[in-house]
Amino acid sequence: MSMDKVIGGSVAAPSIKIIAIDAFERDITLRLPFRFGAATLEKAPQAFLRVRVEDEQGKTAIGGAAEMMVPKWFDKDTALTPAQNVDQLRASIRTAAAASLEASRPTTLFAAARVNEMETVRRLPGNPLAAGFGPSLIARAALDAFCRLAGISFFDAVCRNLIGIGGHMLPGDIDANAASAVLASLRPESSISARHTIGLLDPITEGDIVRPVDDGLPENLEAVIARYGNRWFKIKLSGAIDADLDRLTRIATVLDRLPDYQVTVDGNEQFAAAEQLGALLAQIEAMPRLARLRAAIAFIEQPFSRAITMETPLGGLAAQLPFLIDESDDGDGAFARARGLGYTGVSSKTCKGIYRSLLKAIRIRTATVPGPFLSGEDLTCQAGLAVQQDLALVSLLGLSHVERNGHHYVAGMQGAPEAEKTRFAEAHPGLYERGPDGPRLSIRDGRIAIGSLGAVGYASGALPDFEAMEPLS
Template sequence: MTIIDPATKSTDIRLRAVRTACTGHAYRTPIKFGGVAVDHATVLDVECEAVTRRGQTVRGFGSMPLANIWSFPSRVLNHDQTLHAMRTLAERFARVCQGFTEFGHPIELGLALEEQFLAAAAEVSRELQLSQPIPKLCTLVCGSAFDAALHDAFGKVHGLNCYHTYGPEFVNRDLGEWLGADYAGEWPDAYVLREPKARMPLYHLIGALDPLDDSELMKPAGDGLPDTLPQWIRFNGLNHLKIKLNGDDLVWDLERILKVDRVTSETQRELGVGTWHYSLDFNERCPHVEYLTEMLSKLRERAPAGFDRVQYVEQPTARDLRSQPHNRMHEAAKLKPVVIDESLTDLESLLLARDMGYTGAALKACKGQSQSLLMAAAAQKLGMFLCVQDLTCPGASLIHSAGLAAHVPGVAAIESNSRQYCPAANIAWAAEFPGIFKIHDGTMDTSCLSGPGLGAIPI
């Protein structure tokens, strides 16, 4: 197939204007994350105006929570300081975009902007005199809404869902450009579905502070939504449960899983449900890999059926893989798939994790649509287990995350934590997209994610 020269491809776009806004949302109940209780979210919205080589103009929209507790953890900076750094970073990224005049496909533009965003993050760190520089993961989270707006605009200007625009008729360079010679002659569309999966099982989050039953319920939220695990299972018909664990107290973690399994088993038995699944999330707090292998071994001894229900384990130890070469996951991965999450920021980190025994990868829209597409391709070619997680994304950011999950082969389930912790942020979207925001049978109706741009976000 003859590929049109990048300099003359008429479908290319460039940015012409960018506007940003931040909104705050209080959580109905707090979630304990990495040892910290979080009770609110700040969401970054980005609207871009783009133009094609032919002069057609279009607006694109992207949105993502500024999850500083997750993307910028710090022992020397407090919550307000890291959040301020991220808000400052978003403003700086808007200025970078205003001065970015290159034409291209959104993947090409997104990856080129990522380089400039990383340089801008270093500048902001110096200007704010931060005692800890802004991490790469934090930079990706801030940049993801800008990247999403580009993909959204590109699809809309061509009247296509963005997952129809990742082949050689639109993308100027093959995957070999970014992933190496093994991918030469391959295009991103080979690793995504043109049409979304119609329905996907929903992973419900069980936070470390969430009451499992009435004995743990100290104060009902009083808003008509469930408070305990059995209530949630009945309310949404759940059969996939993600269990947040402490990672620094093996007895507590093991007993937490065992109680989740007991409470869930009793409820599912009453409902006549025979099959369900768990994922285990330690938020990288395990001191060493032996903690994980011991915990899994004890779980298998104490509750064999509960052990069998564990589908995968999210990154158990610290995200800086190079500083912890001893924490290799080969033995743990013989028990269950072990997924790289916080560490995954590029191809180099994916390959390092694989060498260290990780057998799966967690894709997240908050790391950028462009980067996620590359990681989806690389992980599939390497035969790794894949999942998509949503960072408690509300509104448009959930639609973006759900679209990623629904279009990547091999991703078996989807996350939607905002319905639990900040449902008020979804109200404006729920009436128009009920399949995404209203769960009745343990699954999300993702068939609607086929509209122009990122799927269901209004033109």
């Protein structure tokens, strides 16, 4: 079946209509506590969406998407409890679903996603990151359904621009022809380097372990390197200079045993001013024990709170290292504003929207000034749809490494029936290895094999057992 529509000799993206949306969740408990910034994550529900789309001939198909509802990242307001944070994300899903189903006319996937995001943010004012969570899931699930209906892969859909990036929903700073040319030039790789997250509570050596999990998986940095062979790492900072220097020194002692390595450093909004971060960097420069680690830093991520980032020029810090925005990237114009402050990098996260990531890639590849870059960051993506769809996206964007931490903090596919685990393991034999808790992300020599993500659908290959889940709370 061809989903292409030829108009005047050119191919236009087909129109679809979302006709049903069902939302579910599963509780996830982490095997190790994950501390980032001022928050410690020990458990959280994972949201699942099932979306049915219909084409202009009346044919339908379903698709899926999944994402952890992580508290204290989308909204760090200390007045809100973790449970209230999760309820914000549930509200985003419900609001986005209602707005999406109100649409009366078929349209392209891109236009539908853009309208849905804008309408959901309008209905849930105050925090566009949290409001955008639901639209991002709907967009992914709708794309999965479309690809299944068309019998094509995610890579085909994007490179042929069957998603419909163009038209009146395209931001004014992007040329439609240039956008299509960039999409046509994208090529997925067969593997990608996994950048291992070193959380603030993560043991560095076996001697740091206080309460062993003893589940056969690595519990400290040394064991992670021995098991997975990582050469890329992401180090979380606390903003407390003495504590950060001590931890960086202990991390460097382990990493310096490797013949080569690279790191990114995540401030997670913990630095109150550029001077505070500058003081830390000055002390790092002055410590011979940190010389190799300092030389290995690829960039620093989101050092300041989103409340002050856009009012805090990097000044001389930008000449020392590249800087990237993550939490402050809450809308189309955020990166442009950040560029004026000295930032050159911006994150790709499926929870912010796959089309926003594609638009960032288009802007960067068509930029007249060299220097801007895109990086793949994790939000504890779990085995199954969440990690598969994010890996497919960052691979197609041309990224050579991506932060991956879901496999380290959660073992297998929690809450999934055995039949579901088997379906995903058989659909992606190179991506996963078998474990007692089901498929686990397979990392060998620091790399993830992702060739199977070219399956029909949005990197799905299989769908979860939705009927075995709880409806969205």
